Amino acid sequence: MIHTEAVTKRFEDLQAVQDLSLQVRKGSIYGLLGSNGAGKSTFLKILAGVYKPDKGEVTINNKPVYEIPDTKQTILFISDHPYFFSQASLSDMAGFYRGVYERWNEKRYEQLAKHFRMDTNKRLTRMSKGMQRQAAFILGLSVMPDVMILDEPFDGLDPVIRQQMKNLIMQDVADRELTLIVSSHNLREMEDFCDYVGVLHEGSLLFERDLDELRTDVHKLQIAFKEPPEEGQLIKDMDALHYEVKGSIVFLIVKGQKDEVLSHVNRFNPAVVDMLPLTLEEIFIYELGGAGYEINNLIVE
Numbered sequence: 001m002i003h004t005e006a007v008t009k010r011f012e013d014l015q016a017v018q019d020l021s022l023q024v025r026k027g028s029i030y031g032l033l034g035s036n037g038a039g040k041s042t043f044l045k046i047l048a049g050v051y052k053p054d055k056g057e058v059t060i061n062n063k064p065v066y067e068i069p070d071t072k073q074t075i076l077f078i079s080d081h082p083y084f085f086s087q088a089s090l091s092d093m094a095g096f097y098r099g100v101y102e103r104w105n106e107k108r109y110e111q112l113a114k115h116f117r118m119d120t121n122k123r124l125t126r127m128s129k130g131m132q133r134q135a136a137f138i139l140g141l142s143v144m145p146d147v148m149i150l151d152e153p154f155d156g157l158d159p160v161i162r163q164q165m166k167n168l169i170m171q172d173v174a175d176r177e178l179t180l181i182v183s184s185h186n187l188r189e190m191e192d193f194c195d196y197v198g199v200l201h202e203g204s205l206l207f208e209r210d211l212d213e214l215r216t217d218v219h220k221l222q223i224a225f226k227e228p229p230e231e232g233q234l235i236k237d238m239d240a241l242h243y244e245v246k247g248s249i250v251f252l253i254v255k256g257q258k259d260e261v262l263s264h265v266n267r268f269n270p271a272v273v274d275m276l277p278l279t280l281e282e283i284f285i286y287e288l289g290g291a292g293y294e295i296n297n298l299i300v301e
């Protein structure tokens with residue numbers, strides 16, 4: 001489990017991370033979203049023990065991280081610019097990891113290198129950005145970590161490799177309760193992958209949600225009335241995120257239990273009620289719109 005309490009980090013006169021408290025449960029995937037400069041990389045480096053926070057507390061599996069080699073044995077951090085020794089091939093890097101990480105799994109390394117058709121003798125710094133990322137993943141997964149901290153991990157990967165990487169990670173989450181925190185500036189990237197998402201803005205956590213809860217507790221309704229209720233009556237006792245009337249049709253996005261929402265709407269004698277699925281993007285547009293945050297910051301076509 002990852003736990004942080006009021007973590008703060010300043011670079012001279014710039015407040016990069018401010019009072020950030022967050023928890024990632026064992027065996028779950030937390031997506032840390034935010035636009036450029038929001039503080040994602042700084043926060044992840046604090047989690048990985050690369051930076052020391054100015055204030056606050058960071059523990060992983062109940063142990064502190066900074067300058068504690070024992071804790072780091074079971075944590076794997078892949079930065080947004082994976083680092084390799086300048087002349088090294090994947091095979092050389094594997095040799096280094098083998099010597100450092102006690103849980104190094106040689107069989108897994110060989111299987112993954114073969115699966116991704118990596119030339120294990122080619123110098124890594126001469127490989128493309130995507131190939132370098134694949135190499136970092138192969139090394140990272142072969143370490144058999146308890147916790148993975150990944151900074152923009154899917155950047156530069158083609159859609160097929162990206163999905164394969166996600167599947168491999170999700171398999172480890174299911175099989176051995178791997179815990180993950182992953183940063184991204186793309187909401188769509190996180191939708192099919194994370195259990196929780198948090199939005200970081202100017203170093204602080206603006207919004208944090210359990211995605212399963214979001215999907216079951218927010219509803220989109222399209223309601224046709226013979227006689228529409230008076231303006232405002234329908235949503236008077238509802239937690240409505242969006243309300244729009246077009247003729248005799250009411251469009252509504254509302255929070256609450258499905259049965260309670262439907263029974264409330266039925267009191268107004270609708271002719272037809274359609275409950276439609278809501279995308280994560282729609283939920284964010286309405287929730288974050290209310291907080292004055294520009295959702296376009298988090299969506300990349």
Ligand SMILES: Nc1ncnc2c1ncn2[C@@H]1O[C@H](COP(=O)(O)OP(=O)(O)OP(=O)(O)O)[C@@H](O)[C@H]1O
Nearest residue numbers: 011014016034035036037038039040041042043185
């Ligand atoms: N080593 C550093 N020294 C000084 N300022 C820094 C340093 N690292 C980051 N910053 C500043 O801290 C702020 C947060 O940067 P950070 O890299 O954490 O953001 P980010 O959310 O990861 O952005 P991106 O999506 O662009 O990678 C930025 O204003 C950045 O310029």
